[in-house]
Amino acid sequence: MSRLTDRFITLKAEGRAAFIPFITGGDPDYATSLDIxxxxxxxxxxxxxxxxxFSDPSADGPAIDQASQRAIKAGGGLTKTLDMVTxxxxxxxxxxxxxxxxxxxxxxxxxxxxxxxxxxxxxxxLIIVDLPPEEDAELKGPLEKAGLHLIRLATPTSNGERLAxxxxxxxxxxxxxxxxxxxxxxxAEASDIGAAVARIRAxxxxxxxxxxxxxxxxxxxxxxxxxxxxxxxxxxxxEIAARLDENGTPRLNLAQEVLDFVASxxxxxxxxxx
Amino acid sequence: MALNTYTAGPDERGHFxxxxxxxxxxxxxPLILEVEAEYRKAVKDPAFLAEMDxxxxxYVGRPSPLYFAERLTEHLGGAKIYLxxxxxxxxxxxxxxxxxxxxxxxxxxGKTRIIAETGAGQHxxxxxxxxARFGMECEVFMGAVDIERQKPNVFRMNLMGAKxxxxxxxxxxxxxxxxxxxxxxxxxxxxxxxxxxxxxxxxPYPMMVRDFQSVIGREAREQCLAQEGRLPDTLVACVGxxxxxxxxxxxxxxxxxxxxxxxxxxGFGLDTDKTAASIAGGSPGVLHGxxxxxxxxxxxxxxxxxxxxxxxxxxxxxxxxVWLHEQGRVTYASATDDEAVAAFKLLSEVEGIIPxxxxxxxxxxxxxxxxxxxxxxxxxxxxxxxxDKDIFTVADALGADL
Numbered sequence: 131m132s133r134l135t136d137r138f139i140t141l142k143a144e145g146r147a148a149f150i151p152f153i154t155g156g157d158p159d160y161a162t163s164l165d166i167x168x169x170x171x172x173x174x175x176x177x178x179x180x181x182x183x184f185s186d187p188s189a190d191g192p193a194i195d196q197a198s199q200r201a202i203k204a205g206g207g208l209t210k211t212l213d214m215v216t217x218x219x220x221x222x223x224x225x226x227x228x229x230x231x232x233x234x235x236x237x238x239x240x241x242x243x244x245x246x247x248x249x250x251x252x253x254x255x256l257i258i259v260d261l262p263p264e265e266d267a268e269l270k271g272p273l274e275k276a277g278l279h280l281i282r283l284a285t286p287t288s289n290g291e292r293l294a295x296x297x298x299x300x301x302x303x304x305x306x307x308x309x310x311x312x313x314x315x316x317x318a319e320a321s322d323i324g325a326a327v328a329r330i331r332a333x334x335x336x337x338x339x340x341x342x343x344x345x346x347x348x349x350x351x352x353x354x355x356x357x358x359x360x361x362x363x364x365x366x367x368x369e370i371a372a373r374l375d376e377n378g379t380p381r382l383n384l385a386q387e388v389l390d391f392v393a394s395x396x397x398x399x400x401x402x403x404x
Numbered sequence: 405m406a407l408n409t410y411t412a413g414p415d416e417r418g419h420f421x422x423x424x425x426x427x428x429x430x431x432x433x434p435l436i437l438e439v440e441a442e443y444r445k446a447v448k449d450p451a452f453l454a455e456m457d458x459x460x461x462x463y464v465g466r467p468s469p470l471y472f473a474e475r476l477t478e479h480l481g482g483a484k485i486y487l488x489x490x491x492x493x494x495x496x497x498x499x500x501x502x503x504x505x506x507x508x509x510x511x512x513x514g515k516t517r518i519i520a521e522t523g524a525g526q527h528x529x530x531x532x533x534x535x536a537r538f539g540m541e542c543e544v545f546m547g548a549v550d551i552e553r554q555k556p557n558v559f560r561m562n563l564m565g566a567k568x569x570x571x572x573x574x575x576x577x578x579x580x581x582x583x584x585x586x587x588x589x590x591x592x593x594x595x596x597x598x599x600x601x602x603x604x605x606x607x608p609y610p611m612m613v614r615d616f617q618s619v620i621g622r623e624a625r626e627q628c629l630a631q632e633g634r635l636p637d638t639l640v641a642c643v644g645x646x647x648x649x650x651x652x653x654x655x656x657x658x659x660x661x662x663x664x665x666x667x668x669x670x671g672f673g674l675d676t677d678k679t680a681a682s683i684a685g686g687s688p689g690v691l692h693g694x695x696x697x698x699x700x701x702x703x704x705x706x707x708x709x710x711x712x713x714x715x716x717x718x719x720x721x722x723x724x725x726v727w728l729h730e731q732g733r734v735t736y737a738s739a740t741d742d743e744a745v746a747a748f749k750l751l752s753e754v755e756g757i758i759p760x761x762x763x764x765x766x767x768x769x770x771x772x773x774x775x776x777x778x779x780x781x782x783x784x785x786x787x788x789x790x791x792d793k794d795i796f797t798v799a800d801a802l803g804a805d806l
Contacts, residue, residue, distance in 0.1 A: 184704075184705065185574065185705040185706045186574065186579065186580075186583050186692075186706050187583075188582075188583040188586040188587060189429045189431075189586075189587075189590065192573075195573060199574075202705055207703035207704070207705065208703060208704070209703065232690075233427060233690045234689045234690045234691060234698070234700070235703060235705070237689055237690060237704065238687075238700065238703065239703075239704065260427045260428060260429060260693075262426065262427075262428060262429070263433075264426050264433065265426060265427055283429070283430045284430065285431040286431070287430070287432075287434045287435065287593060288430060288433075289434060292433070292434060296430070307429075307430070307431060310431050310594070312587045312590060312591060316591070
């Protein structure tokens, strides 16, 4: 059993959805980002999505793009992101962590070497946004060998045939991108999300997480009523950005204030089916 | 070992050897597949091909001449130099060739809104032109730095009704404009066609843009046979993404005696970090939907390219070029900013032709190559664009006050 599978089984027994907050590894700097990461489970994170900084995140909106740029400027990248996971695991062996990013840094690191290093650090799965099923074969083998989940994405444009194909190779959970677009912009209607999740459940038993455009505790609660997990990214990253001074230096209580916001989102998810 | 053919690629999944492919988000994937399916149908449809030919003839002004550059040949004192005059096309560069092809495809697919990225502005102008011609909505993404150095082209696009969006993310140049265009596309996937300006991006774009640009090489081949009674010995073209180079080279790739040289922009020099030469200084990676060579850090972050020419200022190159490089079929050389400016001046002075700064990189290579070759050696240079847009940049480089 994997940490990820265990977590979904436990939550199912509790009758509630998972809350998955996202932050970019090393944003705005290593120490602050690690403080936030370590505080996420107590703030109510059931699973953590950690972004691997990339210079050209063409599927992300301004919030996550700028988070990547801040992290890179502060020396962040794949190696530092894995270091963060290692440090996190020293104090938490149960909260699953999935890494989200783009293929190029991974390719540069070396696929086999990266999968082995990620497993060693305590990563549970990978989401690579620019690797559709047509191209992910070369990652699949090494991931499986390392015992990591390949978390695939489905979108509003994935038609029936594709959906079945995507679900077939997915593991851990399926990430449903609620809107056709980039992160942190438009929000989908709750009814559309419900219908999409139903379509996915018709082809797979794997848990369905929903992300993109979820910005408030209310919206997160809405998703938690119909899906197995709600992902919030840009809104959290935006809270980080809002607490940097003009030189990009974090204000005194940044980590705690961001974690307070995360806790409010978690509360939304946890109370959703009450 | 030489292959039987160098023109069979890409495979059905869009790969040239390990390069190319479709590295896009799932949201775009169904559309990319649709573009490919429709393109494959279109090129077998005589009505589509006839309409494209008619537009290339009557609207673009094809065929473009293969001009014997007598004074340049005399001046360099070696090989016989011909210029394939893509600068004489409507809009002043080769970019119109693939813009015509893609807009016809977009219309066939029922798309009403066109987006494009642009560096020098030549592809943006070509896109705005065909959008005006076909009454389509047009939005062009252009780096804020490029907008500053290519003001005349921005005004041209505006005149033709296009909206130009300044891009301020990253280095504010071509790669960032392409990121922004991809972000727009994924958001407006239902009604929008992305008219890509080079032989890069996800499959089928590298193949499709190459096919549309191959008209350059097909014409040059016929013209050289008619004018010289034989094929050229050496082809030379500048390469950024690589659309004009592949357009000239492709119809000659299976002629073993025809040598092809692509000239990258090395900016301040290959030994500096201010360069745009991805073959000389890059390594394999994935960006903007395809696997290719990229200028990148050890951690896989994309580096900012530098070239005096906005159209070559890109940290990657089309995947087919990387494959041709690794196969040894095409030679990749480079020219610096200074060498390009010198060649820009030379062609202006001895032929009365002001070349684009991009094109000047190819000419810079010819300047060193031609004198080493015998007088019966025929070089065909792709004169890919005219240089009116660059006069401010060159004046600045030469210290002239306009």
